[in-house]
Amino acid sequence: MKKIIILCFLQALIYGCDNKGFLIENNNKKLKEYKIDFEDTLVDQFPNKIPYSNVNVVSNTNVKKNDIGLLLYEYEVDGGDIKNIRKKFGKRAIAKYKSSDSCFLVVNRFETDETYEKFEVVEAIDSTEVNKECAKQLYPIPNFIGSTYSKGKNDIKLDDSFEIYVLESKAGNHFKKFDVQPSPQMPDQWKNGYSKGIALSEKNKTIIYWSIIW
Template identity: 40%
Template structure:
């Protein structure tokens, strides 16, 4: 076999291996083949999501909106023992825990609601609450509006009060390609751009929402 053919075969094997690894990480999205851009955007951030066989995928949503954020949120249901193990791991590795009905939370795209679909009108934007003193020691979390049956307008993150929100990692800075950098709307200056990832947990229903937000 010539050196040229050997090189081509080796390249194909490398590409196939990379594609296989990416598909494995995004097993919960495999039912749809039009997720290439989503996988590219989040492939470096979803290693903490459940592996195939560890949980049941219930639903997922994602957005690649250059005005506000890139996000992916996926709901998983666990069996009792697997839920306990996952929750223990999350608690040990989290850097913050917030009740979803806490009075002060740093919510990305906080003015998005079920009715405005993430595009608030001018009268819905309250500039007085974009940079409050109580945000100082908080990490950004998602807005869960328009997300399945778990959303509510009664809490700041638009997530039912039965959920606790765990932040696993959050950093300021630019983590998107230059052409994808968002406008950082409705965020304090120190969190103008960044990323955050974590899990929202409903213990009574043994549900977990794994999420990543980049803006």
């Protein structure tokens, strides 16, 4: 009986490893395919290879809405890797925010679960929120509505444990491939633009890479 139990355990371990390896390979294939849609300078902060199996890669290149971009969510990340990423990009960042901050300049702020899932144009827009005084000196960051943490959280749909590093952001249309119209959800000086960066949470063992165009 003991030999059978050990054999079953070894088989489960082997198949588990095979499945993990398959997921990692598939994730890397997907990321490589998605990155081709964007200029290298826009996505150069993304890893060349994903070492984790529990990830989510989100890509959108449809110009009908102002939410073009590539996002990579890495879950169950080793704490040492998070520290290394913070060290690598911390000095490069042009701005650092905390998800617990009270004010953000959010791209697609008024996106809801319904409009996001059905790819509907957002109609309900509050102009007082678009032109918030506290956000005038801030850089745009994503609305992480599609993330694991997007239910019932703050304006950016993350819990309070994240550090957010903006690596580059500029107003205007800079990518000929994506001819997007001015966003009604953004203030005048940011009607079009792009932003890229990373967000880290040691508590959630999560790294998020983003590059967005609106």
